[in-house]
Amino acid sequence: MPVQRYAAVIRLRPELEAGYRALHAAPWPEVLATLRRANIRNYSIFLRDGLLFSYLEYTGEDFAADTASIAQCPVTREWWARTDPCQQPLDSAAEGEHWAPAEEVFHLA
Secondary structure, three states, X not given: OXXXXXXXXXXXXXXXXXXXXXXXHOOOHHHHHHHHHOOEEEEEEEEEOXXXXXXXXXXXXXXXXXXXXXXXXXXXXXXXXXXXXXXXXXXXXOOOOOOEEOOOOOXXX
């Protein structure tokens, strides 16, 4: 199965930026292991002008099932309890959507 690329965008609350940066400077090992078990690789989050941009590569066969499995990890849920308040979904995000998917318009392989 070819690698699938995913990107998404969300706002970072400026008053919580320092804490968000600190969490990501030392990510919890179990959170990283859970992402790897879900076939996620080459995962990055970038920040510019208050916008967080995430990029990841998925190497599995069932993205929906693998990403749903991430939420089964109690350590990851605790991580989200700390990171989610730092984030603010875009106005254009769908109902219930946290990170808004970004459309790929160009790729150089």
